[in-house]
């Protein structure tokens with residue numbers, strides 16, 4: 001039936017819309033960027049679908065985006081002839097916040113309500129389609145999925161509900177129509193029916209979009225009429241507003257930072273600024289171009305299972321897929337951008353890509369490039385980078401043996417040397433005592449816990465620096481990375497820790513013999529009493545204040561790792 005059905009927005013969506021509708025967000029223009037970005041994605045998807053599904057009867061000869069204005073009705077429409085959506089897709093994609101991290105969003109929304117700072121929220125979460133409600137008090141979406149015969153009409157005033165109904169004659173693709181808020185009508189800065197304004201926004205935010213963004217523009221020209229008078233002739237022409245130049249094909253010197261930033265936001269669906277822009281070009285037998293970004297902020301879902309790696313694959317400027325896992329290792333999943341390869345088939349599937357030797361080569365080169373950029377960051381940038389992504393990068397220490405040395409070089413750690421600043425390993429090595437050939441560390445849950453550990457006493461007394469490792473991943477890599485620049489890693493909680501010089505050793509040896517005799521009875525008694533819990537009881541010089549401590553064998557799991565395994569049910 002074609003009865004209009006009224007459905008309710010999910011609670012978070014409702015809150016979000018409420019915020020949009022009532023926000024005083026000053027950067028209103030960005031709504032158009034979001035709509036064009038979605039339209040562009042939809043065109044990419046349709047072209048790809050038509051490659052992969054020969055039975056899909058769609059015309060892909062004129063894929064484009066249209067901007068249409070009705071000055072009297074005060075509406076603005078963005079139309080694409082892309083992939084479109086089914087009714088169910090409209091409900092799930094537009095009616096709910098499908099993004100992961102809904103819990104985070106919920107928390108942020110609650111806070112935003114009190115602090116009345118929706119700008120930050122918008123900046124943090126990237127509101128996409130909903131940003132329409134910054135400028136519109138009613139939004140109509142008309143869509144028909146490629147290959148289907150019946151379309152869908154969706155409409156909402158941004159309140160608790162939306163309506164959805166069948167629309168038999170909808171053209172294939174999607175049209176989003178914004179009914180512009182009356183309060184902006186008077187303000188010429190926010191006149192989204194003005195040609196100059198729309199032209200301006202498209203040029204500013206969406207110039208690189210690969211598909212033509214068209215608009216009907218009026219032109220006037222001086223012509224001589226039949227009576228021989230010079231008059232203005234008004235004509236209406238369709239004009240393409242964007243240059244459609246793929247940014248990664250242009251030399252860096254010709255692209256402005258703003259252009260790169262807008263492109264970054266388009267590919268990453270993020271709203272922060274990139275910390276690093278990395279253009280890269282490989283020539284020779286296998287040609288490709290890449291444009292990568294290191295974000296300035298970690299997304300909130302970086303450590304959740306559904307976080308996607310952020311590099312898109314293009315082949316000869318044709319979009320092939322989002323999140324191409326073969327292009328970036330897991331530990332660089334925060335890197336965003338595109339890789340455009342010249343010599344792959346447009347028909348590549350994920351399965352083929354997994355086997356592809358060339359992609360492995362590309363990944364290798366890109367990883368080295370990204371690591372070298374991190375290595376060259378200035379101090380301030382690096383500190384922020386490490387705060388945001390350090391814990392992810394350290395995951396690479398476990399699997400990527402080839403780049404282990406570089407990864408160790410660019411990593412930083414908390415240490416007993418300073419309670420403010422982190423140290424790199426090179427700094428630790430410089431501060432090592434004469435004859436010290438070991439990098440000491442202790443893993444645990446917090447700095448405070450580690451500093452109060454009895455294991456620390458002898459090291460404090462001797463003034464030996466200890467790295468204080470509190471990220472869960474530290475438990476993993478410390479077990480598999482043997483050394484840095486020839487210096488062994490040694491946990492101060494495991495095995496025999498030898499802190500004495502040769503002379504000291506001789507002196508204590510005789511003392512130890514005496515003590516062993518003196519405390520022999522006690523040690524024997526302790527050993528029998530604690531038999532079921534410990535392997536051995538011995539005198540130690542690792543403590544200066546505490547009477548006793550428990551020490552793991554060199555190859556034992558640390559208590560924290562054991563806890564992690566228990567928590568994960570192993």
Ligand code: ADP
Pocket residue numbers: 034038039042080082083084085093094127128129130173174269
């Ligand atoms: P994002 O683009 O980050 O996924 P949006 O809120 O902008 O988030 O859009 C949500 C989803 O709605 C998109 O992922 C897409 O699946 C769908 N969508 C939005 N606009 C269009 C469109 N013009 N054509 C097809 N699908 C669309």
Ligand code: MG
Pocket residue numbers: 034037038128129
């Ligand atoms: Mg979007």
